[in-house]
Amino acid sequence: xxxxxxxxxxxxxxxxxxxxxxxxxxxxxxxxxxxxxxxxxxxxxxxxxxxxxxxxxxxxxxxxxxxxxxxxxxxxxxxxxxxxxxxxxxxxxxxxxxxxxxxxxxxxxxxxxxxxxxxxxxxxxxxxxxxxxxxxxxxxxxxxxxxxxxxxxxxxxxxxxxxxxxxxxxxxxxxxxxxxxxxxxxxxxxxxxxxxxxxxxxxxxxxxxxxxxxxxxxxxxxxxxxxxxxxxxxxxxxxxxxxxxxxxxxxxxxxxxxxxxxxxxxxxxxxxxxxxxxxxxxxxxxxxxxxxxxxxxxxxxxxxxxxxxxxxxxxxxxxxxxxxxxxxxxxxxxxxxxxxxxxxxxxxxxxxxxxxx
Amino acid sequence: xxxxxxxxxxxxxxxxxxxxxxxxxxxxxxxxxxxxxxxxxxxxxxxxxxxxxxxxxxxxxxxxxxxxxxxxxxxxxxxxxxxxxxxxxxxxxxxxxxxxxxxxxxxxxxxxxxxxxxxxxxxxxxxxxxxxxxxxxxxxxxxxxxxxxxxxxxxxxxxxxxxxxxxxxxxxxxxxxxxxxxxxxxxxxxxxxxxxxxxxxxxxxxxxxxxxxxxxxxxxxxxxxxxxxxxxxxxxxxxxxxxxxxxxxxxxxxxxxxxxxxxxxxxxxxxxxxxxxxxxxxxxxxxxxxxxxxxxxxxxxxxxxxxxxxxxxxxxxxxxxxxxxxxxxxxxxxxxxxxxxxxxxxxxxxxxxxxxxxxxxxxxxxxxxxxxxxxxxxxxxxxxxxxxxxxxxxxxxxxxxxxxxxxxx
Amino acid sequence: xxxxxxxxxxxxxxxxxxxxxxxxxxxxxxxxxxxxxxxxxxxxxxxxxxxxxxxxxxxxxxxxxxxxxxxxxxxxxxxxxxxxxxxxxxxxxxxxxxxxxxxxxxxxxxxxxxxxxxxxxxxxxxxxxxxxxxxxxxxxxxxxxxxxxxxxxxxxxxxxxxxxxxxxxxxxxxxxxxxxxxxxxxxxxxxxxxxxxxxxxxxxxxxxx
Numbered sequence: 019x020x021x022x023x024x025x026x027x028x029x030x031x032x033x034x035x036x037x038x039x040x041x042x043x044x045x046x047x048x049x050x051x052x053x054x055x056x057x058x059x060x061x062x063x064x065x066x067x068x069x070x071x072x073x074x075x076x077x078x079x080x081x082x083x084x085x086x087x088x089x090x091x092x093x094x095x096x097x098x099x100x101x102x103x104x105x106x107x108x109x110x111x112x113x114x115x116x117x118x119x120x121x122x123x124x125x126x127x128x129x130x131x132x133x134x135x136x137x138x139x140x141x142x143x144x145x146x147x148x149x150x151x152x153x154x155x156x157x158x159x160x161x162x163x164x165x166x167x168x169x170x171x172x173x174x175x176x177x178x179x180x181x182x183x184x185x186x187x188x189x190x191x192x193x194x195x196x197x198x199x200x201x202x203x204x205x206x207x208x209x210x211x212x213x214x215x216x217x218x219x220x221x222x223x224x225x226x227x228x229x230x231x232x233x234x235x236x237x238x239x240x241x242x243x244x245x246x247x248x249x250x251x252x253x254x255x256x257x258x259x260x261x262x263x264x265x266x267x268x269x270x271x272x273x274x275x276x277x278x279x280x281x282x283x284x285x286x287x288x289x290x291x292x293x294x295x296x297x298x299x300x301x302x303x304x305x306x307x308x309x310x311x312x313x314x315x316x317x318x319x320x321x322x323x324x325x326x327x328x329x330x331x332x333x334x335x336x337x338x339x340x341x342x343x344x345x346x347x348x349x350x351x352x353x354x355x356x357x358x359x360x361x362x363x364x365x366x367x368x369x370x371x372x373x374x375x
Numbered sequence: 376x377x378x379x380x381x382x383x384x385x386x387x388x389x390x391x392x393x394x395x396x397x398x399x400x401x402x403x404x405x406x407x408x409x410x411x412x413x414x415x416x417x418x419x420x421x422x423x424x425x426x427x428x429x430x431x432x433x434x435x436x437x438x439x440x441x442x443x444x445x446x447x448x449x450x451x452x453x454x455x456x457x458x459x460x461x462x463x464x465x466x467x468x469x470x471x472x473x474x475x476x477x478x479x480x481x482x483x484x485x486x487x488x489x490x491x492x493x494x495x496x497x498x499x500x501x502x503x504x505x506x507x508x509x510x511x512x513x514x515x516x517x518x519x520x521x522x523x524x525x526x527x528x529x530x531x532x533x534x535x536x537x538x539x540x541x542x543x544x545x546x547x548x549x550x551x552x553x554x555x556x557x558x559x560x561x562x563x564x565x566x567x568x569x570x571x572x573x574x575x576x577x578x579x580x581x582x583x584x585x586x587x588x589x590x591x592x593x594x595x596x597x598x599x600x601x602x603x604x605x606x607x608x609x610x611x612x613x614x615x616x617x618x619x620x621x622x623x624x625x626x627x628x629x630x631x632x633x634x635x636x637x638x639x640x641x642x643x644x645x646x647x648x649x650x651x652x653x654x655x656x657x658x659x660x661x662x663x664x665x666x667x668x669x670x671x672x673x674x675x676x677x678x679x680x681x682x683x684x685x686x687x688x689x690x691x692x693x694x695x696x697x698x699x700x701x702x703x704x705x706x707x708x709x710x711x712x713x714x715x716x717x718x719x720x721x722x723x724x725x726x727x728x729x730x731x732x733x734x735x736x737x738x739x740x741x742x743x744x745x746x747x748x749x750x751x752x753x754x755x756x757x758x759x760x761x762x763x764x765x766x767x768x769x770x771x772x773x774x775x776x777x778x779x780x781x782x783x784x
Numbered sequence: 785x786x787x788x789x790x791x792x793x794x795x796x797x798x799x800x801x802x803x804x805x806x807x808x809x810x811x812x813x814x815x816x817x818x819x820x821x822x823x824x825x826x827x828x829x830x831x832x833x834x835x836x837x838x839x840x841x842x843x844x845x846x847x848x849x850x851x852x853x854x855x856x857x858x859x860x861x862x863x864x865x866x867x868x869x870x871x872x873x874x875x876x877x878x879x880x881x882x883x884x885x886x887x888x889x890x891x892x893x894x895x896x897x898x899x900x901x902x903x904x905x906x907x908x909x910x911x912x913x914x915x916x917x918x919x920x921x922x923x924x925x926x927x928x929x930x931x932x933x934x935x936x937x938x939x940x941x942x943x944x945x946x947x948x949x950x951x952x953x954x955x956x957x958x959x960x961x962x963x964x965x966x967x968x969x970x971x972x973x974x975x976x977x978x979x980x981x982x983x984x985x986x987x988x989x990x991x992x993x
Contacts, residue, residue, distance in 0.1 A: 120508045158832050174981040191987040209733030216984040235818040244516040245501040246508045265494015270434045274579035276731040282425035306423040307494025322834040322957045334951040342826040347947020364578045367818040736991050
């Protein structure tokens with residue numbers, strides 16, 4: 019697992035103005051710098067970035083026993099057994115996070131509490147603040163997506179934007195979106211399609227089709243989860259509580275659309291590249307051994323913004339909106355274009371439609 | 376009662392710790408393999424499942440393959456339970472304790488394989504009903520958890536009751552254990568069907584989404600399980616004074632034969648469906664049997680399995696051959712290996728190939744994965760040896776409760 | 785005999801009730817398909833509190849109404865670097881070529897349709913360079929240049945109005961702000977250039993070997 023080899027090619031051929039101004043280490047321009055940051059010993063995975071608090075065994079033991087004896091709450095406020103307010107606080111956060119419940123079943127207060135704990139833990143460790151949200155679904159909103167096959171040119175700006183927005187592991191090059199390059203005249207032949215091309219696009223005689231999590235209305239993946247760590251929210255988003263997932267990968271086997279990803283090793287994002295605008299169910303830092311997937315950028319979509327892939331697409335092939343709003347563009351597409359979905363015969367009811375001009 | 380139990384534990388510890396040189400060598404060997412397995416597992420814990428050959432394309436591999444196969448082995452103990460306890464066929468009485476010991480060992484291995492396959496073993500408490508969130512009845516995995524643990528409980532408690540009585544020199548009361556035995560018969564069919572449903576219920580994987588999967592699981596289990604029991608009984612016959620009649624082995628041999636034949640018929644039915652009118656759902660089967668787009672990692676495995684299966688079934692079918700013990704043992708080993716390949720690798724891996732969008736990524740287990748697997752098998756053998764040694768000593772009357780010794784202490 | 789009959793009837797009753805309980809999935813949230821669900825749920829639709837305003841307020845937009853669609857498009861004239869055009873274009877092009885005036889966009893080469901179909905004055909108004917003009921000579925404001933495009937590209941125009949062509953800016957929520965034709969297509973060279981993909985996944989190659 020060496021970090022020295024180049025992990026991906028990130029060309030910056032226009033269309034990403036925001037990036038150019040915001041970051042000096044965008045990996046496209048200064049690869050050397052970026053990867054030396056990768057290999058530095060301080061590099062921590064997502065889980066450690068949240069939880070790894072420097073604490074020797076003795077204090078840890080003290081804290082654990084103290085918490086067990088007189089309750090975690092009392093420790094931080096009154097007990098003078100342990101030294102240092104910060105380490106005391108860190109230990110308590112760790113303790114409470116380890117034994118918290120399933121996010122889906124939490125009350126609003128509990129959700130707020132865990133989000134605050136996670137944000138505070140990050141602050142204690144890095145000295146930097148993240149904006150971690152627990153915003154819930156809004157009534158009268160059901161998210162849907164449409165993909166214009168004739169418009170997609172295979173530039174992969176969406177894939178890039180997704181990785182940067184959602185803090186995916188850079189080492190394994192995890193990507194939620196796959197763009198399949200298909201040959202003209204062969205129909206939608208996924209078997210012969212290439213989802214990992216690297217040549218000038220659009221290639222002569224080819225067309226492009228993107229897949230990701232389709233946020234099925236009848237999702238097979240949530241049904242099979244033994245611990246309800248994944249579920250469908252009221253606004254149609256299929257989400258995962260990373261802290262509740264046990265990593266059995268049953269959902270992965272159940273998904274007919276290759277929509278789910280697993281953290282086979284510790285996910286790593288260089289500190290400078292971390293998107294600090296996060297949602298508990300979305301792009302917050304993950305740990306190894308848990309599932310993750312596209313959430314239609316819940317941290318953005320619930321705030322009213324378009325998902326990163328939609329915003330990044332230079333051709334307008336991606337359309338996102340509220341299916342319940344009769345005036346939305348997505349509704350216009352569904353009602354006026356000849357739309358279809360993949361594997362409709364499975365009865366999964368994806369909320370992701372394809373159409374052509 | 377409690378003092379009897381304490382004494383049983385002490386006595387069996389005594390029995391376990393003493394034995395011939397061969398026995399000690401065997402146990403040392405198993406311990407060594409287990410240590411290697413544990414070392415491999417710590418590496419996996421530290422680096423994550425990326426040290427295995429599994430990927431996003433093939434997300435279940437060697438662990439789940441072995442798990443699936445061993446559920447079958449565990450279920451097979453029942454094939455001996457039924458005639459012994461329910462039909463009152465005394466012939467099997469000797470074999471059944473061994474069979475149930477085997478079931479316990481197999482179940483422990485099953486659970487170990489599942490835990491080894493988990494991404495987050497430290498949060499497995501989320502799965503405990505009551506403390507965690509148990510997605511019952513929606514998730515077939517929760518059914519499987521109940522089925523496996525229930526079966527484990529039954530298979531520990533029945534033999535324990537019988538041995539406990541025998542240890543005290545009393546006879547086991549049939550009205551106590553027969554209902555339990557009956558339940559275990561149903562339960563055994565249940566665990567295997569439920570495990571098959573785990574795969575069968577996935578519309579995403581046409582290779583598994585197949586009504587014959589459950590019944591075929593049963594047939595192959597009832598061939599592989601008793602085949603293993605025959606081999607183990609043969610070993611015990613040679614290595615201890617525990618008497619196992621020829622009749623018993625022959626009867627189990629018949630069970631193996633019938634199950635192997637049914638298994639073959641079902642195989643033919645499956646092959647016919649996949650290859651007579653192939654749809655794109657047959658691609659996994661094509662991959663398994665003939666390879667797809669030049670990818671053919673499973674070919675040697677599956678053809679070895681099928682030829683072994685055919686030879687074994689043929690050998691078993693003829694009474695003369697089957698009644699020759701050397702041939703019986705040979706056929707049973709062939710069958711056992713054949714079904715291990717078929718119900719393990721041959722079932723789990725092609726389910727993921729080709730992937731949902733037809734992508735073919737092959738799977739090869741890594742050394743660490745194999746190390747953990749061997750370690751778990753050694754654990755199973757270790758557990759079984761301990762159980763069998765104690766049970767045999769009790770059954771032979773070498774281990775008996777002595778009131779005086781306990782009171783003196 | 786009578787008793788037996790009674791028991792039978794009772795049983796039939798129980799079973800019917802049971803099967804009714806099991807089979808009738810009259811839960812509120814169950815629909816035959818997602819389209820049914822959308823239809824049923826949007827009947828009672830009322831506007832959400834989420835709006836795009838927060839995300840688009842810094843944009844300089846104008847409101848347009850085309851057919852039944854009303855939405856916002858970016859204001860254009862402010863973005864053109866040397867608007868108004870008449871600041872330079874006060875004399876005919878031929879005369880300007882010789883002068884030492886500011887060389888703004890001499891490099892423009894028209895690659896739109898072919899030379900039989902289009903030239904500069906297909907869109908630009910030779911008499912008033914601050915305006916565009918339709919084929920029939922009707923003046924068109926630079927802000928509403930889409931009216932020019934829609935003369936030929938009527939299908940794209942329909943899709944654009946509905947939202948199937950083009951890009952909705954920043955937010956999915958109403959009110960809608962859509963990019964207009966010239967925000968993505970250079971009117972003098974409207975096709976998209978081919979380029980290299982932004983990303984290449986080297987891990988995936990290993991996986992497939």
